[in-house]
Amino acid sequence: MPKRHKGAPSDQDLYAPIAWRTGPGEYEEIRYETGGGIAKVTIDRPDVLNAFRPQTLIEVSAAMELAREDSEVGVVVFTGLAAYDTQAIRQAYAENAGTEANEKLAVMGALSLYLSFLNLFLTLLQLLGTRREE
Secondary structure, rough: OOOOOOOOOOOOHOOOOOOOEEEOOOOOOEEEEEEEEEEEEEOHHHHHHHHHHHHHHHHHHHHHHHHHHHOOOOOEEEEEOOOOOOHHHHHHHHHHOOHHHHHHHHHHHHHHHHHHHHHHHHHHHHHHHOOOOO
């Protein structure tokens, strides 16, 4: 077993459960919680198996901004992501069945998914790269 540094916390303190507190902001599709220097962003859409959609990404982005600005947060945990919610795209296909719009919708759906992922990862990179220290 490695020797502990004299300032290291005890195992009891190190592995103690975190008392999560609901963070600021109001969200419909995510939960933002903080505790012990950690911000936890959880996709909370159990009715669609936590599939995300553009609104989910807007809320995740807002929560990441809060985490970035919170001087007590040193780590962000992102959890609950399952897949992209294609229900809106399927509904649009059904409404435009047999039209040229369906071809455009297919391209727009794929592009929207790609851009949503890209936006999420850019937000995460910004969070890591632009942390403001007071």
